[in-house]
Amino acid sequence: MQAFGLMLAPVLICLLSLGGAEGSCPTELGLDWKENDGFCYWYSPFKTSWTQASPACGVIHPNASLASVHNLLENAWIMETFQQMDMWLGLNDVAEEGQFVWTDGSPVDFTYWAAEQPDNYHDQDCAHMPDEVEPATGQWDDELCSEERNFLCKVAATP
Ligand SMILES: [Ca+2]
Ligand SMILES: [Ca+2]
Numbered sequence: 001m002q003a004f005g006l007m008l009a010p011v012l013i014c015l016l017s018l019g020g021a022e023g024s025c026p027t028e029l030g031l032d033w034k035e036n037d038g039f040c041y042w043y044s045p046f047k048t049s050w051t052q053a054s055p056a057c058g059v060i061h062p063n064a065s066l067a068s069v070h071n072l073l074e075n076a077w078i079m080e081t082f083q084q085m086d087m088w089l090g091l092n093d094v095a096e097e098g099q100f101v102w103t104d105g106s107p108v109d110f111t112y113w114a115a116e117q118p119d120n121y122h123d124q125d126c127a128h129m130p131d132e133v134e135p136a137t138g139q140w141d142d143e144l145c146s147e148e149r150n151f152l153c154k155v156a157a158t159p
Pocket of ligand 1: 093
Protein backbone atom coordinates (compact mmCIF):
# COMPACT_ATOMS: atom_id res chain seq x y z
CA MET A 1 0.00 0.00 0.00
CA GLN A 2 2.80 2.37 0.96
CA ALA A 3 4.71 1.51 -2.24
CA PHE A 4 1.61 2.34 -4.29
CA GLY A 5 1.40 5.75 -2.57
CA LEU A 6 5.04 6.48 -3.38
CA MET A 7 4.51 5.61 -7.02
CA LEU A 8 1.50 7.93 -7.24
CA ALA A 9 3.17 10.95 -5.63
CA PRO A 10 5.25 12.07 -8.65
CA VAL A 11 2.19 11.78 -10.90
CA LEU A 12 0.15 14.00 -8.57
CA ILE A 13 2.93 16.58 -8.31
CA CYS A 14 3.21 16.63 -12.10
CA LEU A 15 -0.55 17.16 -12.52
CA LEU A 16 -0.60 19.94 -9.93
CA SER A 17 2.28 21.82 -11.54
CA LEU A 18 0.69 21.51 -14.98
CA GLY A 19 -2.53 23.01 -13.63
CA GLY A 20 -0.62 25.93 -12.13
CA ALA A 21 1.25 26.72 -15.34
CA GLU A 22 -1.81 26.84 -17.57
CA GLY A 23 -3.87 29.38 -15.65
CA SER A 24 -7.48 28.64 -15.02
CA CYS A 25 -10.85 30.05 -15.96
CA PRO A 26 -13.80 30.64 -13.64
CA THR A 27 -15.75 27.53 -12.70
CA GLU A 28 -18.68 29.31 -11.03
CA LEU A 29 -22.05 28.68 -12.71
CA GLY A 30 -20.43 25.91 -14.81
CA LEU A 31 -19.99 28.19 -17.82
CA ASP A 32 -17.78 27.12 -20.71
CA TRP A 33 -14.99 29.75 -20.65
CA LYS A 34 -12.32 29.37 -23.35
CA GLU A 35 -8.75 30.24 -22.33
CA ASN A 36 -6.29 32.09 -24.54
CA ASP A 37 -3.01 33.79 -23.60
CA GLY A 38 -3.88 34.46 -19.95
CA PHE A 39 -7.51 35.44 -20.50
CA CYS A 40 -10.82 33.62 -20.47
CA TYR A 41 -13.68 34.30 -22.87
CA TRP A 42 -17.33 33.34 -22.69
CA TYR A 43 -19.74 33.64 -25.60
CA SER A 44 -23.38 34.13 -24.59
CA PRO A 45 -25.81 31.58 -26.03
CA PHE A 46 -28.52 34.27 -26.02
CA LYS A 47 -28.95 37.73 -27.50
CA THR A 48 -29.45 40.99 -25.69
CA SER A 49 -28.81 44.70 -26.17
CA TRP A 50 -25.28 45.99 -25.67
CA THR A 51 -26.69 48.09 -22.84
CA GLN A 52 -27.84 44.92 -21.04
CA ALA A 53 -24.85 42.81 -22.09
CA SER A 54 -22.29 45.14 -20.53
CA PRO A 55 -23.46 44.71 -16.91
CA ALA A 56 -24.37 41.05 -17.61
CA CYS A 57 -20.67 40.14 -17.88
CA GLY A 58 -20.14 41.54 -14.38
CA VAL A 59 -23.02 39.44 -13.07
CA ILE A 60 -21.57 36.28 -14.63
CA HIS A 61 -18.21 37.01 -12.97
CA PRO A 62 -17.39 40.06 -10.81
CA ASN A 63 -14.13 40.77 -12.69
CA ALA A 64 -15.49 40.15 -16.20
CA SER A 65 -16.38 42.79 -18.77
CA LEU A 66 -17.42 42.74 -22.39
CA ALA A 67 -14.36 41.58 -24.30
CA SER A 68 -11.60 43.99 -25.29
CA VAL A 69 -9.31 43.05 -28.19
CA HIS A 70 -5.71 44.20 -28.34
CA ASN A 71 -4.12 42.68 -31.42
CA LEU A 72 -4.85 40.86 -34.64
CA LEU A 73 -3.92 37.47 -33.15
CA GLU A 74 -6.47 37.86 -30.37
CA ASN A 75 -9.10 38.96 -32.90
CA ALA A 76 -8.34 35.94 -35.11
CA TRP A 77 -8.50 33.58 -32.12
CA ILE A 78 -11.93 34.96 -31.13
CA MET A 79 -13.19 34.64 -34.68
CA GLU A 80 -12.01 31.05 -35.01
CA THR A 81 -12.97 29.90 -31.53
CA PHE A 82 -16.51 31.27 -31.67
CA GLN A 83 -16.99 30.30 -35.31
CA GLN A 84 -17.36 33.75 -36.81
CA MET A 85 -20.58 34.41 -34.93
CA ASP A 86 -21.88 37.92 -34.38
CA MET A 87 -21.03 39.32 -30.96
CA TRP A 88 -20.91 42.52 -28.95
CA LEU A 89 -17.47 43.71 -27.88
CA GLY A 90 -16.74 46.21 -25.11
CA LEU A 91 -15.70 49.06 -27.43
CA ASN A 92 -18.10 52.01 -27.39
CA ASP A 93 -18.40 55.77 -27.74
CA VAL A 94 -21.49 56.08 -25.55
CA ALA A 95 -20.03 58.77 -23.27
CA GLU A 96 -18.56 60.98 -25.99
CA GLU A 97 -19.20 60.68 -29.71
CA GLY A 98 -16.10 59.53 -31.58
CA GLN A 99 -14.12 58.79 -28.39
CA PHE A 100 -14.05 54.99 -28.28
CA VAL A 101 -13.23 53.26 -24.98
CA TRP A 102 -13.27 49.66 -23.74
CA THR A 103 -15.65 48.82 -20.89
CA ASP A 104 -12.81 47.00 -19.06
CA GLY A 105 -10.78 50.23 -18.94
CA SER A 106 -7.91 48.84 -21.02
CA PRO A 107 -6.24 51.17 -23.55
CA VAL A 108 -7.53 51.40 -27.13
CA ASP A 109 -4.19 50.26 -28.56
CA PHE A 110 -5.68 48.32 -31.47
CA THR A 111 -8.80 48.70 -33.62
CA TYR A 112 -9.97 46.60 -36.53
CA TRP A 113 -12.87 48.46 -38.10
CA ALA A 114 -14.45 47.28 -41.34
CA ALA A 115 -14.25 49.63 -44.31
CA GLU A 116 -16.12 52.89 -43.72
CA GLN A 117 -16.76 52.02 -40.06
CA PRO A 118 -17.40 53.37 -37.52
CA ASP A 119 -20.03 55.45 -39.36
CA ASN A 120 -22.22 56.40 -36.37
CA TYR A 121 -25.25 55.68 -38.58
CA HIS A 122 -28.37 56.82 -36.66
CA ASP A 123 -26.05 57.40 -33.66
CA GLN A 124 -24.42 53.97 -33.40
CA ASP A 125 -22.17 53.78 -30.33
CA CYS A 126 -21.44 50.10 -29.68
CA ALA A 127 -18.99 47.82 -31.49
CA HIS A 128 -19.66 44.28 -32.60
CA MET A 129 -17.80 41.69 -34.59
CA PRO A 130 -20.37 40.91 -37.27
CA ASP A 131 -20.95 37.66 -39.08
CA GLU A 132 -22.75 39.18 -42.07
CA VAL A 133 -19.60 40.10 -43.99
CA GLU A 134 -18.85 37.43 -46.59
CA PRO A 135 -16.24 36.18 -46.31
CA ALA A 136 -16.15 36.97 -42.60
CA THR A 137 -13.09 39.07 -41.83
CA GLY A 138 -13.60 39.60 -38.10
CA GLN A 139 -13.60 43.36 -38.70
CA TRP A 140 -15.73 45.52 -36.47
CA ASP A 141 -18.76 47.71 -37.01
CA ASP A 142 -20.47 50.22 -34.75
CA GLU A 143 -24.15 49.42 -34.21
CA LEU A 144 -27.11 50.73 -32.24
CA CYS A 145 -26.60 49.75 -28.58
CA SER A 146 -30.27 48.73 -28.38
CA GLU A 147 -29.88 46.00 -31.04
CA GLU A 148 -30.02 42.46 -29.67
CA ARG A 149 -26.95 40.32 -30.26
CA ASN A 150 -24.90 37.62 -28.62
CA PHE A 151 -21.98 38.96 -26.62
CA LEU A 152 -18.49 38.05 -25.50
CA CYS A 153 -17.28 38.41 -21.88
CA LYS A 154 -13.59 38.39 -20.92
CA VAL A 155 -11.78 37.97 -17.61
CA ALA A 156 -8.13 37.41 -16.68
CA ALA A 157 -7.29 33.76 -16.05
CA THR A 158 -6.22 32.90 -12.50
CA PRO A 159 -2.45 32.22 -12.57
CA1 LIG B 1 -21.00 56.74 -32.18
CA1 LIG C 1 -21.85 51.14 -38.35
